[in-house]
Amino acid sequence: MSATQDIRALTPPDVAARKGGVPLVCLTAYTTPVAKIVDPHCDIVLVGDSVGMVLHGLPSTLSVSLDMMIMHGQAVRRGLARALMIVDMPFGSYEESPEQAFRNAARLMAETGCAAVKLEGGEGMAGTIRFLTSRGIPVMAHIGLTPQAVNTFGGYKVQGRGEASERIVRDAIAIAEAGAFSVVLEKVPEQLARRITADIAIPTIGIGASAACDGQILVVDDMLGMFTDFRPKFVKRYAELGQAASVAIAGYARDVRERRFPAAEHVFGDIPKALAGGAAA
Template sequence: MSATARKTAPLPSDIRAMKGGAPIVSLTAYTTPMAQIMDAHCDFVLVGDSVGMVLHGLPSTTLVTMDMMIMHGRAVARGLDKAMLVIDMPFGSYEEGPAQAMRNAAQLMRETGAAAVKLEGGAHMAETIAFLTARGVPVMAHIGLTPQSVGTLGGYKVQGRGAAASALSEDARMVAEAGAFAVVIEKVPASLADRITADVAIPTIGIGASPGCDGQVLVVDDMLGLFTAFKPKFVKRYATLGTDGEAAIAAYAADVRARAFPAPEHTFADETPSA
């Protein structure tokens, strides 16, 4: 589906207006077929830089490039009609300053049809968020555990515990005041996520946060159970597609080796049967 044809998708301002109302539903997507499946059920779909680890087998999101985000962003856009498209800005595409962020955000939106970009960081990114939003780029912020910074955060640890809670609250306040239309809060104590949700005027989107957030997002491959050996605490598996898929492949392999597949109904005759 082309960007010009997607007339029913909400705008960032519509997502912002959902603050305190019906919970906002979101999932990540990286391919057209997956986007088509979730389109009718999600308010926005996120093309996350998690694509690097989920689909490309990379060890971290820091290795994801602009070209990768554009390619997967275009694929997801083709599968959406009703859900808003948001795309992650990859590591190294915005940290130098507002001007660099503007160039790359404009490219991502122009080449994918995304309605908004998401970038990681709290108070230190407020100037960049303000710069982008003043120039027509809707920004979704991301605080708490920011995967692009796990090297400096000491790994995939819960953020905002103890004395760190006040700093995380300040991050939320500053990105909201800078003009972000929503903020993802990842892997923080539920009580802190609830306080932030009550304190800021923009929707909070939780992932490993609290049911009290204004919305939720998960990596779709996690919630579908496509990974058999990896399950973060904050993920609820709604299916076991990894196990089911492996069993199906094993059955296929057995049929091929036993010459049970293809069967006669899967093959073609020498001549077309007469009418």
């Protein structure tokens, strides 16, 4: 039996039970190697539709397809042993009706092996969340700044300031009552995030919210500093891998151009003459 077979993967009820406890650690992953790296440290690994911007160079998440999410979900699943894997439902795959949402969520779960799906929206999605959860599909909700609605918001702006805070509170209450087992709060004022965390019975996962949330999530490429020209206020960089990679690649390029690579230790010797002639004989 392999070491990974001895490890029990976390489940949606495990995550729900962490409300008010040790904060949940969450990161995104889109590939098998990254999934293997984050798995020992994370409670939740999200295959986010941010993959469209991070790996595919798209201007937003709106062009991400269900097939794209399935492909990356399958890759991440191969790298996980412990963390709860959640896959984003992409734009256009669930908004039309609860029935459409169920068909696509069921396909995501069947083809990726994920334990739950995530969808964006508050009060307007409560009926869909209730429809899914009553049919065996665990749902993580996402309110506040919902990137799939970036055109409606007029950009990636903070949500819930002033009188708008009551709308976000209603969203949180509605999705909790509908059966979501957790909710992402993105880019909302800290006091609002604290209020919602105190008021609802399911864990809140903050991104650009508050340390008072029941957990935190970041895009793994952001916190590792893979992009030198992208520095959101809510991201703490724990490394500068983009800069380190640039230095390493520049060194490789110099060595190739100056014929220092490959060196003797990187190439193979000649075939002994006896062996080379033996075949002909």
